Amino acid sequence: xxxxxxxxxxxxxxxxxxxxxxxxxxxxxxxxxxxxxxxxxxxxxxxxxxxxxxxxxxxxxxxxxxxxxxxxxxxxxxxxxxxxxxxxxxxxxxxxxxxxxxxxxxxxxxxx
Amino acid sequence: xxxxxxxxxxxxxxxxxxxxxxxxxxxxxxxxxxxxxxxxxxxxxxxxxxxxxxxxxxxxxxxxxxxxxxxxxxxxxxxxxxxxxxxxxxxxxxxxxxxxxxxxxxxxxxxxxx
Numbered sequence: 001x002x003x004x005x006x007x008x009x010x011x012x013x014x015x016x017x018x019x020x021x022x023x024x025x026x027x028x029x030x031x032x033x034x035x036x037x038x039x040x041x042x043x044x045x046x047x048x049x050x051x052x053x054x055x056x057x058x059x060x061x062x063x064x065x066x067x068x069x070x071x072x073x074x075x076x077x078x079x080x081x082x083x084x085x086x087x088x089x090x091x092x093x094x095x096x097x098x099x100x101x102x103x104x105x106x107x108x109x110x111x112x
Numbered sequence: 113x114x115x116x117x118x119x120x121x122x123x124x125x126x127x128x129x130x131x132x133x134x135x136x137x138x139x140x141x142x143x144x145x146x147x148x149x150x151x152x153x154x155x156x157x158x159x160x161x162x163x164x165x166x167x168x169x170x171x172x173x174x175x176x177x178x179x180x181x182x183x184x185x186x187x188x189x190x191x192x193x194x195x196x197x198x199x200x201x202x203x204x205x206x207x208x209x210x211x212x213x214x215x216x217x218x219x220x221x222x223x224x225x226x
Binding site (some may be wrong): 004035036041042043044045046049089091093095099100101102103104105 | 116143145147152153154155156157159160168171203205210212214215216217218219220
């Protein structure tokens with residue numbers, strides 16, 4: 001069956017450190033992968049999109065990698081800040097499709 | 113400009129009641145999606161509209177769920193004869209093109225069925 005798994009444990013890190021989140025998938029061949037941030041009581045907010053033929057994408061303090069051989073994406077938040085505390089969701093999209101298939105999310109808490 | 117809005121933000125229904133949840137997407141957005149999010153889980157796809165056409169309703173859990181977007185803008189998700197397992201947050205998202213790329217989410221409607 002198809003599965004998308006994110007870090008099972010919540011991540012607690014010190015301000016200024018790098019947070020690394022994993023997204024592993026099985027029985028999918030995604031055309032691209034997206035990362036979203038979700039705060040309590042709010043809808044997800046888009047952060048980054050990476051295509052199957054791209055290895056890495058960056059946006060400000062965020063970096064995403066995509067390894068289709070390992071079937072894994074890594075999401076990094078560098079120089080983390082308390083304002084980065086949220087749940088981060090990865091979502092896959094298949095070729096010729098449009099709907100997002102989400103993982104369960106990883107909750108990140110950045111301590112000042 | 114205004115983002116995606118949803119109403120009501122909270123809805124409490126007694127088991128067996130019908131409910132209607134509204135989504136106002138970003139003006140001009142072609143694609144509209146509905147997702148269901150259980151506590152501690154990621155959103156799960158329910159249905160997809162491209163303008164007024166419902167192109168995919170494969171995620172609707174039962175025939176008690178019905179969605180429409182008659183004029184290609186506002187959408188309504190209706191749940192008939194609500195059950196306790198329908199309790200969740202219902203998220204609406206829109207995107208400017210034909211489904212590809214970033215989706216803009218509303219704040220969601222939290223439905224509690226007693």
